[in-house]
Amino acid sequence: MEYVWHLRAKMAERGMFATTDLQPLLAERGISLSREQTYRLVTRKPQRLSLTILVALCDILECTPNDLVEPQIVEVSSRKVAGEADAAAERRPITGRRTTINRPGHAR
Template sequence: MLWNLRLKAAERGIWKSAELRRMLADAGLELSLGKMSALWTGTPKTIRLDDLDVICHVLACEPSDLLVREPAKVAARKPAQEKIAGASDVPPIVRPRPGNPRSTPPL
């Protein structure tokens, strides 16, 4: 996912993280300096939905404006079917292993 916080902030004329942090605080979202810096300078690993809602309200945007899908990265993570030996569209049949079966539970 691409995180477009700085782009959306710039579209609203917000050029500094401190300015956005003040606006978020006015809207009820108090962020620490570290959390604000992480949101401003990089892509967050996690974000609370309540926080995302306030950020979208302040920037007058939708979550899809801030979080942009990257289908090419997803495709790159998926192993190619040709590379997997014996791969097919049919899932393998799962059979129990022979051996010492477990006893039944007491009644």
């Protein structure tokens, strides 16, 4: 699962174009973030986000969490499970190969 973070777009809809526009509004709701933290929150997809911040953002932007976070299903590569054979390997014929052992000091 992946997701798209729409905070910047939601801010633009409300006429907020600078990341510093968000700081005082968060502070009014008891959220104190540094300038750098606010910048990262707006410009990057957060890996962790407290519900308190999410609720404050929804209140500021008059939106729901669904407006800020859009889930996306990503194609997952299938993993091999122990005991399962590879379908391509099942179609290949098994061929033998003669092994030679080279011992030091013995000529062929």
